[in-house]
Amino acid sequence: xxxxxxxxxxxxxxxxxxxxxxxxxxxxxxxxxxxxxxxxxxxxxxxxxxxxxxxxxxxxxxxxxxxxxxxxxxxxxxxxxxxxxxxxx
Amino acid sequence: xxxxxxxxxxxxxxxxxxxxxxxxxxxxxxxxxxxxxxxxxxxxxxxxxxxxxxxxxxxxxxxxxxxxxxxxxxxxxxxxxxxxxxxxxxxxxxxxxxxxxxxxxxxxxxxxxxxxxxxxxxxxxxxxxxxxxx
Numbered sequence: 167x168x169x170x171x172x173x174x175x176x177x178x179x180x181x182x183x184x185x186x187x188x189x190x191x192x193x194x195x196x197x198x199x200x201x202x203x204x205x206x207x208x209x210x211x212x213x214x215x216x217x218x219x220x221x222x223x224x225x226x227x228x229x230x231x232x233x234x235x236x237x238x239x240x241x242x243x244x245x246x247x248x249x250x251x252x253x254x255x
Numbered sequence: 256x257x258x259x260x261x262x263x264x265x266x267x268x269x270x271x272x273x274x275x276x277x278x279x280x281x282x283x284x285x286x287x288x289x290x291x292x293x294x295x296x297x298x299x300x301x302x303x304x305x306x307x308x309x310x311x312x313x314x315x316x317x318x319x320x321x322x323x324x325x326x327x328x329x330x331x332x333x334x335x336x337x338x339x340x341x342x343x344x345x346x347x348x349x350x351x352x353x354x355x356x357x358x359x360x361x362x363x364x365x366x367x368x369x370x371x372x373x374x375x376x377x378x379x380x381x382x383x384x385x386x387x388x389x
Binding site: 182183186189190193194211212213214217218220 | 277278279280358359362363365366367376379380383384386
């Protein structure tokens with residue numbers, strides 16, 4: 167399992183459009199990908215789950231991927247989120 | 256896989272289509288039918304049929320139709336009856352709330368999901384939280 171930690175810096179948080187782009191990007195990978203915030207988690211390939219997390223500005227999120235293309239998936243998703251987050255580790 | 260958005264108001268579905276295209280992208284065909292043929296609030300079976308045919312015509316195998324209020328259902332049924340018999344089975348009607356359902360359905364369709372998966376995603380809109388839980 168690979169993880170990356172990010173802080174949401176966009177003043178709107180992760181709103182509908184970037185969330186949709188993120189789901190579209192995650193769906194291109196076979197790995198199971200999860201996004202976590204404050205002990206809650208959502209399937210990164212489900213827009214409804216992601217919007218349900220209501221990711222707000224200045225919060226920390228963790229992306230985890232498990233599967234054959236996990237590292238590639240995390241790199242692609244971090245790039246997708248780049249305008250909205252800063253990477254912690 | 257494409258979507259048809261039906262409302263009693265043309266303005267409502269025009270705005271919703273803009274939102275759907277901006278959130279989900281333009282790969283999924285989205286057609287709208289809103290208001291009566293003479294521009295009043297209401298629904299038009301011929302306009303709905305045109306919208307459905309336009310989505311099928313651009314190559315969508317299936318169409319999910321979302322509507323704003325149940326009173327649109329009669330026009331929708333008439334529109335479906337007006338389709339060629341082979342096309343009727345390619346149309347599915349969603350019970351999902353129109354705005355949230357359209358966005359969820361379009362994103363699901365944009366990742367290559369089947370009509371079953373798209374319909375399930377749209378249905379999830381009914382129980383989607385809007386206000387973050389503490």
